[in-house]
Amino acid sequence: DAGVIQSPRHEVTEMGQEVTLRCKPISGHNSLFWYRQTMMRGLELLIYFNNNVPIDDSGMPEDRFSAKMPNASFSTLKIQPSEPRDSAVYFCASSSHLRNQPQHFGDGTRLSIL
Amino acid sequence: TQLLEQSPQFLSIQEGENLTVYCNSSSVFSSLQWYRQEPGEGPVLLVTVVTGGEVKKLKRLTFQFGDARKDSSLHITAAQPGDTGLYLCAGAEETSGSRLTFGEGTQLTVNP
Numbered sequence: 421d422a423g424v425i426q427s428p429r430h431e432v433t434e435m436g437q438e439v440t441l442r443c444k445p446i447s448g449h450n451s452l453f454w455y456r457q458t459m460m461r462g463l464e465l466l467i468y469f470n471n472n473v474p475i476d477d478s479g480m481p482e483d484r485f486s487a488k489m490p491n492a493s494f495s496t497l498k499i500q501p502s503e504p505r506d507s508a509v510y511f512c513a514s515s516s517h518l519r520n521q522p523q524h525f526g527d528g529t530r531l532s533i534l
Numbered sequence: 535t536q537l538l539e540q541s542p543q544f545l546s547i548q549e550g551e552n553l554t555v556y557c558n559s560s561s562v563f564s565s566l567q568w569y570r571q572e573p574g575e576g577p578v579l580l581v582t583v584v585t586g587g588e589v590k591k592l593k594r595l596t597f598q599f600g601d602a603r604k605d606s607s608l609h610i611t612a613a614q615p616g617d618t619g620l621y622l623c624a625g626a627e628e629t630s631g632s633r634l635t636f637g638e639g640t641q642l643t644v645n646p
Binding site for chain 2: 424451453462463465468470475476511513515516517518519520521522523524525526527528
């Protein structure tokens with residue numbers, strides 16, 4: 421079975437540019453999570469969806485960040501405009517919506533904003 | 535949001551030594567999951583513990599869930615260089631379905 425697929429794996433861009441990160445969850449999973457990981461703050465939940473509907477976006481740092489899930493097999497996380505402090509590894513994960521189920525992570529997008 | 539405190543944050547040991555990583559909270563979780571993350575990859579589930587007092591073993595790794603379901607520990611016996619990685623505990627909240635609260639992680643380095 422294919423796991424969670426994220427693209428791109430690496431992104432280097434200049435501050436002020438728009439960045440779009442993409443995620444394809446595991447087929448049949450109806451919960452999707454976006455995380456950000458840094459050395460200083462560890463793994464932070466940004467937003468999560470159940471059945472394509474955003475449930476909690478309280479972790480989204482500010483209005484420059486937005487996420488969408490137009491269908492069950494695709495989600496995007498967009499940063500506009502990007503800033504150097506947004507540099508981090510961004511992970512997408514999916515799971516069943518049931519409690520106590522594991523989350524399956526993609527390999528992440530390493531984002532560097534110059 | 536419930537918080538999980540993980541300790542130690544960093545651990546560097548010699549091959550063959552034993553170690554324990556702790557995960558503590560003041561809140562009750564319906565389950566605790568342990569993940570391991572290697573460089574350039576996402577976290578991968580090692581085990582889920584659900585029942586208070588539960589102990590699970592995975593080869594040289596022993597996981598325990600506290601009786602009150604507020605804490606958990608991971609014990610590694612005779613560590614090997616292949617055990618090197620970031621270990622993360624994650625709690626499933628009672629009322630939030632599939633959402634997990636992650637600890638800060640323990641970076642383990644096992645030197646040959």
